[in-house]
Amino acid sequence: MSSPIRGRAGGGGAVTAATLPRIAAPPALTHHLRPAVGSPAGALVLLHGRGADELDLLPLADAVDPQRRLVGLLPRAPLALPPGGAHWYVVERVGYPHAASFHAGLAMLAGWLDVTLAEHGLDLGRTVVAGFSQGAVMSSAVSLAAGRLSPAGLVMLSGFVPTVDGLELDLHRGPLPVMIAHGSRDPVIPVEFGRAARDMLTSAGMAVGYHESAIPHTIDPAVVAELRGWVADRV
Helix, strand or coil: CCCCECCCCCCCCCCCCCCCCCECCCCCCCEEEECCCCCCCEEEEEECCCCECCCCCHHHHHHHCCCCCEEEEEECCCEECCCCCEECCCCCCCCCCCHHHHHHHHHHHHHHHHHHHHHCCCCHHHEEEEEECHHHHHHHHHHHECCCCCCCEEEEECCCCCCCCCCCECCCCCCCEEEEEEECCCCCCCHHHHHHHHHHHHHCCCEEEEEEECCCCCECHHHHHHHHHHHHHHC
8 A cells, every 4th residue: 555556447448339248247246245343334335447356446445444344345347348357338438438338237236236235234324335437437326326325425536427328317415425536647537527526516415525636547545544534434
């Protein structure tokens, strides 16, 4: 953790709709479970970025919840696409995920999350949902989609609130706690997307914290330190 935590998220050429995504996992998403010490106070869900896997953000779970009060749930994205690793959806244009692959991934994520929390005697009201890059996009979608209950907190690291045909968001959630962090030198997902998410969610009445650092597409250790207290205050 001495250097910025690097969630892996490739920024190469987009995979077009012609490259049909294949589901690399059944509806029960492959995932890593980091058990709590004793009875869990809640859950911390961490969604990795494009081209990574379920272990990529495990160091972040340990840094944010060093006492292991929370059960850590880290799923692997369901798509296997070039240039490798797991993907949540096909990238055609930043900010505007490929609709079919996005909706398939969101449905799988939502179903997995609800079932897995119930298996541990937990619910979204005791869960912080967080993600990096593509994982931040999915974190916002699964937390804000119409018909979904609100989590205890939403964390978006170097991501955006997606615009997708058929995706209806419910932003009338009162003061939902949200933490957004973005690098001002991000060449993969420009910082304007983080600022836009901040403005959108603040205007909707959510309790948004925003951290901008002069870093590229990675996670600032200062944000990790801030998240430690932020998460503990929510669950």
